[in-house]
Amino acid sequence: MARLLSVCLLAVAFGCLFAPAFIPAAPRSDRLSAAAGAAVLATVPAGAEAFVYKGKEYFDVFYGIDPLAWAFCGFSIVYFGAVLKNAAQKYNISPDKTPPKVGGFVGKEVENGEPSYMDPSIKQGPY
Structure with missing residues (x-):
């Protein structure tokens, strides 16, 4: 192989x-x-030349975008995320309030009106 x-x-x-x-x-x-x-x-390494100032290369962590624009973008994401979360919580429709079942456990045969599996008159299985 x-x-x-x-x-x-x-x-x-x-x-x-x-x-x-x-x-x-x-x-x-x-x-x-x-x-x-x-x-x-x-294989020859080359400079990234992201930002060169007075002959020295610097890396621009803001990708050429003003820090104020980054701050506004971050604020917008957090603000509109909170607005969407609050709207989802405010207008959430809860499921139908059905009353819970009361009483003890009843078997399937009683609930569906079937004969009991323990009834000796009913032959079960291939034997």
Whole structure:
């Protein structure tokens, strides 16, 4: 099973490496050099350049949005959530108030008018 899996993964890797859909119509040596160049570029760390001030890079925790807008958004979410919760509690329709059953336990045969399973005149089972 493991051998089959490794063979399938190897076939997929070769198919991705030599497929013309990924690298269009180039000689095989160019394909290999292009794949190696792409691998090198993918591993080179690059700066995020989220916010650069006087040559030093800073990370913007507010994603470029004013803190006042974030505060207003948070307040709106909490406020409208409370409004929806209060409306749901105010206009909640409770289920029908039926009186509970009083009395002791009655068996199924009494409740449904069926003969008792302990009646010796009724044959039960395949024997």
